[in-house]
Amino acid sequence: VNARKLLLRGASTIMVGLGTGHLVLATIFSRDLVADWAGEGLWAAVPLALTDGVTHPSAALLRNEVAFWAGPGSFSVPLILLGCLVWHLAGRGVAVPAAIGWGLAAWCLLGGVLLVPSPYFLGTVAGALVVLAARNPVPR
Amino acid sequence: MVAWAGRLIVLYGTAHTLGALAVEGAARHAGTWFSGELWGADLATMSPAMSAYWLSVNSFGPPLVLVGLTVLWLHRRATTPPPFIAWSLVGWVVLGVVVAGPGVGQDVLLLVAAGLLLVAARRAGSASVEAGHAERGPR
Numbered sequence: 001v002n003a004r005k006l007l008l009r010g011a012s013t014i015m016v017g018l019g020t021g022h023l024v025l026a027t028i029f030s031r032d033l034v035a036d037w038a039g040e041g042l043w044a045a046v047p048l049a050l051t052d053g054v055t056h057p058s059a060a061l062l063r064n065e066v067a068f069w070a071g072p073g074s075f076s077v078p079l080i081l082l083g084c085l086v087w088h089l090a091g092r093g094v095a096v097p098a099a100i101g102w103g104l105a106a107w108c109l110l111g112g113v114l115l116v117p118s119p120y121f122l123g124t125v126a127g128a129l130v131v132l133a134a135r136n137p138v139p140r
Numbered sequence: 141m142v143a144w145a146g147r148l149i150v151l152y153g154t155a156h157t158l159g160a161l162a163v164e165g166a167a168r169h170a171g172t173w174f175s176g177e178l179w180g181a182d183l184a185t186m187s188p189a190m191s192a193y194w195l196s197v198n199s200f201g202p203p204l205v206l207v208g209l210t211v212l213w214l215h216r217r218a219t220t221p222p223p224f225i226a227w228s229l230v231g232w233v234v235l236g237v238v239v240a241g242p243g244v245g246q247d248v249l250l251l252v253a254a255g256l257l258l259v260a261a262r263r264a265g266s267a268s269v270e271a272g273h274a275e276r277g278p279r
Contacts, residue, residue, distance in 0.1 A: 037239055068240060069194045077232045078153075078203035081225060085210055088222050097213055100206055107202040114193060 007133035008090035011101075014126035015083030018119060023076040030067035079123075086130065101130030141256045142215040148253035149208030149229075152246070157201030160192070169193070211257070220264035226257035 027034055082104075086096055105127025112120030169189040207225070214221050233247045233254075 066191045066194055069191070069199060072232075072235055072239060073200060074194065075198060075200050075203045077228070078200045078207050081228050082203050082207050082210070084228075085207065085222070085225060088224075089214075094217075094219065096210055100210055100213075103202070103206050103209070107206075111198050114197065 002093075004095055004133045004136040005090050005093070007129045007136065008086055008095065011126040011129035011133070012083040012087035012090065014122050014129075015086065015104075016080050018123055018126075019076040019080035019083065021119070022074060023071065023080075026067070026071040026074065026076070030063075030071060033064055033067040034071070083126075090133075095133045095136070096130055098131045098134035101127045101132075101134060103127070104130060141260045142221060143212060145221075145226075145253040145256040145260070146208050146212035146215060148249050148256075149211060150205050151208075152249045152253075153201045153204030153208060155246070156204075157196055157199060160196035160199060160201070220261055221257055223258060223261040226254040226261070229254040229257075 089096055105124045108120050108123030108127060112118045112124065169192045211221050211225070229250050233250050237247055
């Protein structure tokens, strides 16, 4: 059994799972707003208004912005993408560099610490798996 | 070409996260963040601190930077990144632009990156098939 491949497959499964799970949950949580976007014809339904200078942005504006940034504009899509990329490379016998794993772990640790309890910590596990895989020599 | 695509992706992710921290005054909320006020906070009752958190730390920035770095690393070891990266980026950007509007046109960065990746993948087409065989070669 190629341990490196297994480690990487595990890491990518976590990444894709986290990304997909987050996206699905975010959509369910803010389904009313997402429905509003669709009702408004989608186009610029969530204007990128900078809340800078607005000391008391309306709750509605905040909720709308958050629904976008926590949903389609969140980490989900690039994280799923990273997971797919790692999976693809693992299949070709390529281990992604340990630095990518460290970066992932550090980011997920920060995000997780700020938002306890959070499945974010799983991302730290994925990062650790990538690091382990990079250290695991290829069996010949 | 792949190198530039990787750089653009990294730039986009970095610029977004740093920009969010600066412009949205996310750094202002750091005190709230680290005091644990977001712990168990209800997603439905969104505070400005929570909003800033999603826009910066928990945004697409960090994982996108990692994708960009992986692309740069692939370039260094002369591997062409798979085209699904480019297609995913395009699909995601289109969705973002449709829902949130074009902003200041920053998404052009990602579209250019995706274009570069696709051209590189096409050019490497037959060559990468051979390389793939060589890579998997006899053990």
